[in-house]
Amino acid sequence: xxxxxxxxxxxxxxxxxxxxxxxxxxxxxxxxxxxxxxxxxxxxxxxxxxxxxxxxxxxxxxxxxxxxxxxxxxxxxxxxxxxxxxxxxxxxxxxxxxxxxxxxxxxxxxxxxxxxxxxxxxxxxxxxxxxxxxxxxxxxxxxxxxxxxxxxxxxxxxxxxxxxxxxxxxxxxxxxxxxxxxxxxxxxxxx
Ligand SMILES: CC(C)(COP(=O)(O)OP(=O)(O)OC[C@H]1O[C@@H](n2cnc3c(N)ncnc32)[C@H](O)[C@@H]1OP(=O)(O)O)[C@@H](O)C(=O)NCCC(=O)NCCS
Numbered sequence: 001x002x003x004x005x006x007x008x009x010x011x012x013x014x015x016x017x018x019x020x021x022x023x024x025x026x027x028x029x030x031x032x033x034x035x036x037x038x039x040x041x042x043x044x045x046x047x048x049x050x051x052x053x054x055x056x057x058x059x060x061x062x063x064x065x066x067x068x069x070x071x072x073x074x075x076x077x078x079x080x081x082x083x084x085x086x087x088x089x090x091x092x093x094x095x096x097x098x099x100x101x102x103x104x105x106x107x108x109x110x111x112x113x114x115x116x117x118x119x120x121x122x123x124x125x126x127x128x129x130x131x132x133x134x135x136x137x138x139x140x141x142x143x144x145x146x147x148x149x150x151x152x153x154x155x156x157x158x159x160x161x162x163x164x165x166x167x168x169x170x171x172x173x174x175x176x177x178x179x180x181x182x183x184x185x186x187x188x189x190x191x
Contacts, residue, residue, distance in 0.1 A: 003064040004083055004098075004132045011070075014123045017116060022066035022078065027057050029075035030068075033108035042145045043106060046170065069107070069120045076111040079124050080104035086136065100136040101128050105151070112147075118154045125155060129184040136183050142167055143176035152180040156187070 011020035022030075031053055033039055040046035047053040056062065069077035081101045088096035103124065107117040128134045139157065141148040149159070161179035169175050 002060070003081075005064070005067070005081070008127065008131055012123065012127065014119050016071065017076075017120055017123075018070040019067050019079070019120060019123055020070065022063055022068050024058055024063070026066075026068050026075060026078075027054055030057065030078055030106075032075075033077070033110075034106060036109060038109050039106060041171075042142060042148065067124065069116065071111065071116065075108075076116060077105065077107035077120060079120055081124060081128055081132075083132075083134070099134060100138065101132075101134050103128075103137055103139040105148075117151055121151060121155050125182065125187060129187045134184065136181060138179060138181040140177060140179045142169060143178050144169075144172065149178050149180065155182075157182045158186075 005021060011018045013019075031050060034043070034053065035048065035050075040048075045056065047056055065080050065082050067079040067081070068075055069079060081103060083098050083101050085093075085098060086096040086100050103121065105117055105121055107120075125137060128137055137157075138160075139148075139152055141152075143149075143162065153159075157180035159178060160181050161177075163177040163179075165174040165176060167175050167177040
């Protein structure tokens, strides 16, 4: 199995959106918003050359964990769920394999401010705790990436860590970092 997403039936509709697995054909559509400076400001790798982006996008593991967010047939964003092992003592390490996930998101800024990212992330959390049976989800961001941590708070994630100047931004230098998390038993979070 490449990713637990393989066990689900796709696409998955939400109130306004459709979530589906990413395919190589989504290269162009995701490049449209991932190449924008306002998107690149905060994402892990600011790939400015199309060929570099293609190589990154078409990587098997990356594609397997990537979902596409569609609005009326248009690609408006993407989501990732990276399934991970939890830390555990050696004797119980088997029980900690593949039990948690790290979330990621990018929304085309021309579709921002309408709650689409919130709606898509809520749906992904529902899948992760529901049909995928994960026990904990986490997400990290720079402290200065306020739209991202506000999104985490809107979906009910808890701020668990504020680290001081531990994260190096390519233009802003050493910045504070935030970690948020949510447990399955805390879901659904009150709106
Ligand atoms: C993080 C990111 C997805 C947030 O986008 P966003 O547009 O703020 O989020 P949403 O689509 O959920 O919209 C929320 C806004 O719509 C408003 N809104 C309108 N209708 C809404 C609805 N039905 N439900 C929820 N919010 C709604 C909210 O009040 C909020 O506005 P506010 O910021 O003025 O309070 C976006 O900034 C982004 O892609 N950033 C670059 C990539 C990035 O940083 N990724 C993470 C790296 S760690």
